[in-house]
Amino acid sequence: MKPRILIVYTGGTIGMIEDPETKALKPFDFTHLMENVPKVKMLDYEIDNIQFNPPIDSSDMDVAHWQLIARSIADNYQNYDGFVVLHGTDTMAYTASALSFMLGNLSKPVIITGSQLPIGEVRTDGEENLITALQIAADQDSNGVPTVREVAILFENYLWRGNRSTKRSADNFNAFKSNNYPELAKIGLGISFNYDALAKTYHSQPITPHYELDSRVMSIDLFPGLNESILRYQLNTPGIRGIVLRTFGAGNGPTEDWFIDAIRDAVARGVVILNVTQCVNGGVHASRYMGGDYLLSAGVVSGYDLTFEAAITKMMYLFGLGLDTGEVRRRLAIPICGEMSITNQRRM
Numbered sequence: 001m002k003p004r005i006l007i008v009y010t011g012g013t014i015g016m017i018e019d020p021e022t023k024a025l026k027p028f029d030f031t032h033l034m035e036n037v038p039k040v041k042m043l044d045y046e047i048d049n050i051q052f053n054p055p056i057d058s059s060d061m062d063v064a065h066w067q068l069i070a071r072s073i074a075d076n077y078q079n080y081d082g083f084v085v086l087h088g089t090d091t092m093a094y095t096a097s098a099l100s101f102m103l104g105n106l107s108k109p110v111i112i113t114g115s116q117l118p119i120g121e122v123r124t125d126g127e128e129n130l131i132t133a134l135q136i137a138a139d140q141d142s143n144g145v146p147t148v149r150e151v152a153i154l155f156e157n158y159l160w161r162g163n164r165s166t167k168r169s170a171d172n173f174n175a176f177k178s179n180n181y182p183e184l185a186k187i188g189l190g191i192s193f194n195y196d197a198l199a200k201t202y203h204s205q206p207i208t209p210h211y212e213l214d215s216r217v218m219s220i221d222l223f224p225g226l227n228e229s230i231l232r233y234q235l236n237t238p239g240i241r242g243i244v245l246r247t248f249g250a251g252n253g254p255t256e257d258w259f260i261d262a263i264r265d266a267v268a269r270g271v272v273i274l275n276v277t278q279c280v281n282g283g284v285h286a287s288r289y290m291g292g293d294y295l296l297s298a299g300v301v302s303g304y305d306l307t308f309e310a311a312i313t314k315m316m317y318l319f320g321l322g323l324d325t326g327e328v329r330r331r332l333a334i335p336i337c338g339e340m341s342i343t344n345q346r347r348m
Helices: 031-034 039-044 062-075 092-102 127-139 228-235 259-266 292-297 306-321 327-332
Strands: 004-011 016-018 026-027 044-058 082-086 108-111 151-155 158-161 186-187 191-193 219-223 240-247 272-278
Touching: 004 062, 004 127, 044 062, 062 092, 082 127, 082 327, 092 108, 092 151, 092 306, 108 127, 127 151, 127 191, 219 228, 219 306, 228 259, 240 292, 240 306, 259 272, 259 292, 272 292, 272 306, 272 327, 306 327
Parallel strands: 004 044, 004 082, 082 108, 108 151, 219 240, 240 272
Antiparallel strands: 016 026, 151 158, 158 186, 186 191
């Protein structure tokens, strides 16, 4: 039987055209996109599509759009072998991370891709990305089990785990990178899967989507010169439930009393604070230095090697489950779907 693939087209550069008046790129419809990739017919797949109406620039992506993508996949899960999500690059890693948490019991490929140049351009990367994404979404072993059973980002020469990925370049075709987890596949003359890195789980149960996300979260970036009044103002943002604290190096912050006291006060009020590093490689080792150990003692949860995108969406997901503060703190430090390497919770 022919592979059956569902494309969810959200918008993004891959489907954009140039406005004749302003010369700015704007989203166009799916028909225009497919007309520019006649080679898709050579795959001999059964391909259907769902389109955002209207298609959006990914900078406008929000929780409601993630819910729409997740519902499109869950509602059609039994009818297709794989799914391809066409998406703008700017927030692609956020969407990939969110979907990885939202699509519980996922055992089919959800491949997210897009392009740096519109698909109608002569030098576009969009055509190759789309065709390769479709091929990966259709790939199965001899027993009919999908090769990829997770949410992944396909861009140029690599397939990355979605909740490990970050956009690293606004100019290069290889726009994404997973700094703390190896590639799921390399794309050259063929597609070479890294079977050791691919998700091994296969769920016989139906998919269990979780649509509710709580967006009452925020991030605070540490920098030299941050003062107490600004920090306390941020920590006291009305209605906030969780904060991703982006720290220095191996998870370090200032050791001055005013800083630790402000953090401790926020934790005492019930705000969940998750520590992730500003570095692109490595992770939080909370007890390695005094600055990190003080944060741990104040009740800050170590995110170890979570990306920022995975940290913020994981927090939204856990609060969206209706969990209490203690349970959210506990689950933040435990891998759910391959988003972090180890637990790091010596003191919580």
